[in-house]
């Protein structure tokens with residue numbers, strides 16, 4: 001490297017560092033950083049007139065509320081510094097929009113929806129024998145043998161747990177939720193006119209937060225499933241879902257939806273209603289949240305609190 005090149009690269013480096021420093025100063029000056037995981041929102045699925053899925057003797061709205069309340073206690077026990085906000089603590093109905101508004105107003109750092117899965121009964125058809133049927137051909141009566149079937153249903157054997165995050169197809173809705181409710185994006189120091197004029201800093205922050213929240217949600221979803229597997233549940237894995245979980249993209253925070261198990265499977269219905277099952281499920285989710293929280297806070301402290 002010639003002396004000239006050395007001077008040139010040194011100048012370039014200094015210039016880049018200057019830009020970086022200015023940018024960092026600007027970002028931390030204008031954009032509030034969320035401080036770890038301080039408040040968790042738990043949303044017990046369904047409620048009131050919305051019963052959710054039905055099992056042979058129980059229903060989804062009741063199980064999801066019972067597990068949500070146990071999860072609240074378990075989070076408080078495992079993480080005394082975390083506040084828990086419940087979208088419902090009794091058997092009431094709110095439409096998903098109201099639930100999302102409650103979660104956003106509570107300014108949660110994490111959203112966990114609790115539901116039960118359901119798979120329709122399996123239809124069977126069984127040959128039971130022949131029936132003699134009379135019919136007329138011309139002027140003569142004849143007979144023929146017709147096969148007879150009995151139809152019946154059996155419970156669907158589908159079983160196991162699934163954890164969902166919002167689908168990539170719903171990213172624009174998630175971005176809107178962030179623009180409306182996320183303090184680190186919806187900054188009061190950015191003038192309203194600038195927001196309307198697509199403030200470049202806000203656009204950059206929305207896209208940064210979007211990918212950060214998606215990654216965090218995915219990590220937590222996998223971790224919840226890992227905890228379930230450790231206690232012997234069947235894992236149907238962590239997935240993205242395109243339909244049916246609108247609330248996940250409507251809340252301005254990382255969000256997961258846990259399907260505790262299949263209420264349509266008699267063995268799992270028993271488990272979902274049992275004290276042991278409900279304790280196990282809430283403990284698993286709380287352990288995953290604790291690991292998630294520790295991971296984020298470790299990253300923040302190694303980044304100097306950013």
Ligand SMILES: [Zn+2]
Pocket residue numbers: 045046052053060115116
């Ligand atoms: Zn549900």
